Amino acid sequence: MKVSVVKNILEANDRIAQENRAIFDENDLLVFNLMSSPGAGKTSLLENTIDALKEDLKIGVIEGDIQSSQDAERIAEKGIPAVQINTGGACHLDGNMIRDTFKEFDFDALDLLVVENVGNLVCPAEFKVGEDFKAMILSVTEGEDKPAKYPLMFHESKVLLINKIDLLPYVDCSVEKIKKEALKINPEMTIFEISCKTGEGLDAWYNWLREEVKTRGSARKQ
């Protein structure tokens, strides 16, 4: 006997993500989901961004790692509310894990919430957590073939930050090639070339993010 089912396997997660999103909307909170492979510079980007914007914006951070709370501690040192999620093996965050952190935050007092996902270029792209947009980092030491190898993440991300450009003299990696391949998969992608070490290129990112917080907030109030 054949039984027709037609059930989207990610439906349960999508539903929770939508509920999270409704709560973020009520609080006029811009939320982005930051993804990359391990070590590409997610926490470094957050540290820099917090230093640059914390006078203008009230920022909160959710840190996702398989194990340890080092990243949340790095962020908390800056006087920013930070909650660590340990997935205990899972290679991505999902809507449910994000919802479980809500009791730790006073969303009303925040303008921007950043979710640092588990280091992984594959699965995080498949799971919504209720974010306004996804942002990804690719560091130049990872190679220019990554867009072709991990198309889903490039397709789902609104922003690509090409990090560690201070290392370009030492690696065989063409930023132009990364940009070209990424834009093929996602023609509307906004791309920044940055170094979290020297600070190069970061001002453009800060300005873009400020603008994003401003326009999202006012779009919702209408």
Next chain:
Amino acid sequence: MRKHNAKVLRSVRLDIGQLSAIVPESLSFCFEVMTSGTELEGAKLIMEIIPLRGTCRDCGREFEIKEYAFECPHCSSPHIDTIAGQELSIVEMEVD
């Protein structure tokens, strides 16, 4: 299964989009490991890979998106809506 008074699961059909995070070989392997030694042992996992398709927001035409190039092959517009190829669904189960 319970609802249909079924005793044996013969097969499960999945639709897997070409642009999904699923590696069919790994899923197949996991399915075997998970089912072996259980009531579901022997069930087949049948996966259909759904190619990427899009429609163009500018000229309205529909086409296959080849090599992950999100550009309209008719008018070169980059404004493409993906209409297929991101699925991850259970479509059908065969039970006895």
